[in-house]
Amino acid sequence: MATDESPQEPRPEGVETVAAEDVDAADILGSAVERREDPSLLTGDAEYTDDIQLPEMAHVAILRSQYAHARIDGIDTDAAEGMDGVVDIYTADDLDVSGNVPTAWELDTLREVDHPLLAEERVRYQGDAIAVVVAEERYQAHDALDAIDVDYERLDAVTDPTEALDEDAPVLHEEAGENTAFEWEIGDAEATDEAFAEAGTVVDLDVTNQLLIPNAMEPRAAVADYDPGDDELTVHMASQNPHVHRLLMSGVLDHPEHKLRIRAPDVGGGFGSKIHHYPDEALAAWTAKRLERPVKWQATRTETYLTDAQGRGHETHGEIAIDDDGNIRGLRIDTKANLGAYLSTFAPAVPTYLYGTLMSGQYEIPAIHCEVTGAYSNVPPVDAYRGAGRPEASYIVERLVNRAADAVDADPAEFRRQNFVDPDDFPYETPVAVEYDSGDYEKPLDKALDLVGYEGFRERQAEAREEGRYLGIGLSCYIEACGLAPSELVGALGARAGLWESGLVRFTPTGTVTAACGTSGHGQGHDTTYAQIVANELGVDYEDVDVKEGDTADLPQGMGTYGSRSAAVGGSALVKGAREVVEKAKRIAAHQLEAATEDIEFDDGDFHVAGAPDRSMGIQEVALEAYLAHDLPDDVDPGLEATAFYDPDNFVFPFGTHVAVVEVDPETGEIDFENYVAVDDVGNQINPKIVEGQIHGGIAQGIGQALYEGAEYDDNGQLTTGSMQDYAVPKSSHIPEMETDSTTTPSPVNPLGVKGVGEAGTIAAPQAVVNAVVDALEPFGVEHIEMPLTNERVWRAVDERAGATGGDD
C-alpha cells in the first residue's frame, strides 16, 4: 500500500475527523467529531420502517392510475378480492373520513383544489392512487393489484406549465375552472420598468429549470398500528417532520391529534420528499384502524418515481438592466411554475416566497419585479426538493449576471464584485421583502478565485483554444435563505403553521442528559451536532448527552427538518432549553453553596461562587440534588429539565462562491471537470466535517441537475424516465473531486451564529457548471444550453451555431 505511486492528482485534503474522547469538553462545539450515528448505519444495525415487524401485520399495496389524466367509469375488484391472501380492498367509496389532503400554505390568489386520498371520478397523474389492497403477504397484495379492473376514459394530458396555462389546455380541476393555481408577484413593477427604460444595456434569457425526481435512498414507507382499546393510532413512517405529519394526518383521518403518534425510525434520506403529506401513509393508517390490525406499506422504487413530489419545474423569462458604469439597475422575472396535479404541502410557498425573495442574489439591485404563475398539470405534485425555490432563483440570477457581464465586456468576477452588497450595509434590505442578516461577499469570492487559479486562467484558456481544446470557467455567487421565520412573518405570508422549533433538555438523576428536538434528521448527523451543542451549553461530557428526534411521543411539538433549518432553529431551541436548565441549576447550586444566585458563576459545567473558586459544584451533582429534592430552595420544584420554544427573529442567509472549470469537447458534447471549488459561508460551524459532507452532497445533486437529471413525460403525460436506468442519478464517477473551503460570517439572528448548510450545494452548483460550459463554447457563439447539459444537447448547441454561422472554422 505504501508503494502506491498513483500518477493521479492527490485528492484535495478534506476536514479530518476526530474521536470524541480526543476532544476537550470546552472545544466540543466546532470540532469535527466523528458522527455517532455512523456505526449503526454502516453495520446495518439501523432500523428503517421496512425493518419493523409487528405481530399479525398485513401488507398494503396501492393501485395507481396508468394514465396521466382519465375519468374513472368503474372499478371492479371482484376478481382481486377472491385471490389468495387478500384481506380486503378499498376504493374511494369505502373511505369514511374527510380524506382531503391539505396544503399548508395559502396565497391570496390561490385556487385550492380537492386532493382526495383515493381518486373518485378522475385521475390526474400517472400514479394517482385508486385503490388499496390489503393482503397477508406483500407479494399477494401486489399480485392482486393486477386483477383490479378499472374502466378508464382517457383524457388529454398536459405536463408543461406554459402549455397548461394555455386556454385550450385540458383543465385538470373542474372546480377551479382553469389550470392557473395562483398569480403572485413581489417587488416594484413600476420602478423596475423605469430602471429598464433608463438602462444602457438590457440582456434577457429564457430558461427551463427542469423537473427533478428526489430519489431518496429509502423509498417512502409506513407501518401503522391501531389500539382500539384506547383509540391510539401509531404510524411509523419515513418522515422529515413527524409533528407536521401528525397535525395534517389528524385532520385527514378525523383522528384526534393527541391519540395519534408519528414516529420516524431511521430514515434513508428525504431531500424534501418526506416533508409532504401524501395520501399513501394516511391510507395505511386508515387501513390499520379499519381492520384493527397492523399494516405495512412500503413504496417500490417505481412508486418513488411516480408519486414522490418532484422539484423545480420552472419556465422563466428573465431580464437584467445595466447602466453604462456596469451597475445592475433592475431585474425582471416572469416564471411559470409547474405545481403538478394537486397542491402539495408547501407547494404554494416554494415558487413564491422561497423564490421571488431571493432575486437580489448577492447584489445591490435597486429595482426588482418578479411575477410567478402557478400551473396545475398532469405530473405528480411538485413541492420542496433540496433547495426549494432558491436554486431556481440563484440559477436565473447567476445566468443573467453572467450574460450581463458579457454584454458590457466585463470580467464576470469583477462585474459581480462591483455589484455586491457592501459588507457595511448589513443588515441589508432588498427590494424583494427580505433583510439579509449578515454577509461579506468578497471574502468567499476572493478565496475561491485564488483556489481555482483565476488569475492565470484566461491565458490558459486562450492557449488551449489554440490547440483546439475548449476550457471554460463558471462562477456562481449564490445566496440562500434558511430557517424561515419568525412565525408572525410566515403567518402573514400564508403559512398555516408557525416555524419555530422546540427543544427539550432533561438531566437524569445520575447526570446524563437527554436532548430532544422537534426537527427530524434523516442523514444529516443531528445526533452528533445536537449533542455537541448541548454538551457545550451544559459543560457536560459529549458522551453524556443523548439526542432524541423523530417521535411525537418524545417531544410535545416540533416543525421538522427542511429548509436547512435544523441547526439555526432546532439547535437554537436546544440552546434555549439548555440555558433554562442552567438557570434553574444555578439557583439550586446557590442554595447548596449558601450564596446568592447573582453571585454564582457558571463555566465548563461548574457553578462556583464569584471570587471563591473553591466553593463550587458540578452541574451533574446539581442534577442529583434536583431529583433527590432533599434540600432545594423553597421556590424551586424538584427535577431538572426544560422544554423551550424558539422562534427566530429572521431568516439566516448563507452565501458563497462556487467555481467550476470544465473542458468541453465540441465534437462529442462531452464535459470534463478540471476543477470544482466551493467556498461557502454558513456562519459558525458546529461540526466542520458534517458541513463539508453537506456541501459535497449538495454539489453532487446540483451537478446532477446541471448535467444528468430530468423527469421527462411524453405527450400523454407518461413518465419516460421512470427508473434509474432512464433517469440518470449521478454516480460517484460523474462527480469531480472538489476543493472546499469556507469563510465565517456569524449570523446575528441566533445564539449559535449559525446559518444553514443543507442546501448550499444544490443552490450553488447548477449555474457554476452551466456558466462554465457556456464560457467554454464561447468561440462557437453558444449563449445558453438548457439543463441537463447532456452530450447531445451540448453537441446540438455547437452544431446549430456552426450551421447558423456557416461553420466554426
Added chain:
Amino acid sequence: MEFDGTVSIADVTSEEVWLALSDPVMIKQSLPGCQFLVAVDDEEVDFDELDESSTDEDPETLPAADPEAIAERAFVDGGRYAALMQISVGSVEPSFETVVTIEEREFPRMDASGEGSAASSSFEMASGMELVETDDGVEIEWWAEADVFGRVAQMGQRVINPVANRVVGRFFDRIEDELRDVQTDEPSGLRDRVSGLF
C-alpha cells in the same frame, strides 16, 4: 412512439399478399402471442366469453384454404375485431385485450386502429400498410404509431422498441413462410384462383 419498415417478399403477387394479410386466421396464427382474433359486433366486447369460446382449431389458411372462403372472412372496411395478445415485455407478460378497427381497406392499402388494455398497461395505435409490386415480388410498406401507457410505458423505448421489432419481425417472417407455401403449391392452380378474386 413511431415504427415503420418495409418487408420484401420475393416471387409473390400483391394479390396473394393482400389476401394473406386480409385473413384474420392467418394474422392470428402469425402474430406471436395472439390467443384469438375474431370479428365482433357489440360495442362492449366480452373478452372472457370470447376466450372461453375460442378453440385451438383454426380453419385452414393458404395454401390449403379455398381463396373464396378467405375472401368471405377477410377484414372488411369499418369492421371491428377483438384479439387477446400476450406479449412479454421485460419482466412482465401482460395480456392485452385488444379491439382493432379496420379504418380503410382498399387494395393495395389498409389502415387500422386499435386499443389494447391489460392489468397495468394499455396502448392505443394507428397503423397501416401498402403493397408495392416490384420486379421480383412485393414490398410491404408498413407504419405504426403507438401510445403506450402504464407499467409497460414506464419501461421506456429502450425496452419497448426491441419488443415491437421482435413482434413485427416474427409476424412478417411467418407471413412470408406461408406465402412460400403458396408459391410451391403451383399444381393446384391456387395462384390463378387468387388472382381471379380480384
